[in-house]
Amino acid sequence: MTHATLWLACTLFGIASMIGLMQIFTRFVLKLPTPWSEVSIRILLIWMVFMGIPIAFRRGAMISVDLMYRKSSPWFRPKLEIFITAVTLAFLITLTWWGMRFSLMAGNVQTIIGLEPLKMFWAYISLPIGSALAMIAVIGNYLEPKHEELETAQ
Template sequence: MKDQFLKLEQVSTGIATVLACAMLAIAASLGLFQILTRFVLERPAEWTEVLIRFSLIWMVFLGIPMAFRQGAMVSVDVVYRWSGPAMRRVLDAAVALAALALIFIIIVWGFDYAKRGTVQSVIGLEGISMLWAYLAMPIGGLFCVISIIGNYLDPKREELENAQ
């Protein structure tokens, strides 16, 4: 069961990471396009600024699961280094529970924002609902839940190991 969940976590975190990288590429491409249209063609494309903002929001919320999986988000390094194996497992559980509580709040509020955003249109892109921007929170949060549980089951302390 544990191995199957870790395989699911590896796939889901990989998907989230690829999508986060794609969002970064989209933001960079749109930024270049915006520079070309504004300063070379002298006819700015206002819609690119909004899409850059949206893609960066999605990039952040889809990139967080990889940070959780690597153990780089919430850490108590000093206490962890001073603790024995039993206390380290307690710390792992406390950090995982705190992170899950935070992500649960983000998911709940994100769905609420997305639901309310259906009637709100994006400035500069009036045909698009704010739903698509707000969905980054709950969708990224769901990927985070899988990564947090995966990190609890199979801890990776890449940040801690590299600091020594």
């Protein structure tokens, strides 16, 4: 899953970059701005971020309470990891629940300005999908810990 979300996030970034270059060319060289390019870039970047979050969680590279982790005793560290995992999962469950509700309620009513045939559902659904994938990554990091943030900070 980590490799697939990393590949998807990188692909979305590449597509957003190409659309951005095309937008610059059409706006400033051809003097024909494209109304759909800016909103497309914004939606692609939102998707990129929510596809990148699981990677950061799985690698243990999210900002955490690393000072507490470093200063804690070996006896307390497993309890701290359980607490951090539980709080993170509670937040991601909440984000998934409310993100899904919002996607289904508002997403099917609103259209994307500049891309009128598409509903905002396709932009909003990135939140619950990314959060659900991040939950899997958090559990994976708990079962097989990786602390890349701590390793690079030293």
